[in-house]
Amino acid sequence: MFLESSFIPFPSEVVMIPAGYLAHLGEMNFFLVILCGILGSLFGALLNYYLALFLGREILLKYGKYVFFDAKTMEKMETFFAKHGHISTFSGRLIPVVRQYISLPAGLGRMPLARFCLFTTLGAGIWIAILTTLGYFLGQNEELLKEYLHWITFGLIVFVFFGIALYVWIGRYRRESK
Secondary structure, three states: OHHHHOOOOOOOHHHHHHHHHHHHOOOOOHHHHHHHHHHHHHHHHHHHHHHHHHHHHHHHHHHHHHHOOOHHHHHHHHHHHHHHHHHHHHHHOOOOOHHHHOHHHHHHOOOOHHHHHHHHHHHHHHHHHHHHHHHHHHOOOHHHHHHHHHHHHHHHHHHHHHHHHHHHHHHHHHHHHO
8 A cells, every 4th residue: 555655556456455355254354454554555645745845846846847847836836735735635545546646746735744644544544445345345256346446436536526516615605705
């Protein structure tokens, strides 16, 4: 799970589903599997966060001009993560491909560490609990696992879409009522 949350693309399904199945067989503890998965995800995310925080800024400001990235863009990203980093990090952890890389803009945007850890843990925890539960209940049924995983991923993307829409609507409502 450390690898999956760092910049190395490694699918969490390869680890958490079999671990859930082993928990079903009594060879592992279901809750420890989830806890270890969450901790691995958090530590992998922290690696990306700190790489972006300490190395990414310098590299992007020096070479970013080649990809249309400048100090003004960095400023916008910092402002965005100061206001919306929590929802971005949480929802990013639920979306395939994005989950591996959401820590990079959070580090670049200097998102507060405690907030980053909280929302990374919440988002990763949901995904890990889903995968572990699938492995626990479906175990060796590969076809059913693929079908359920497809629908769950689609459902999470829809959930994230509506969650962000609700977040935007509440933000607008609060600004208008002031």
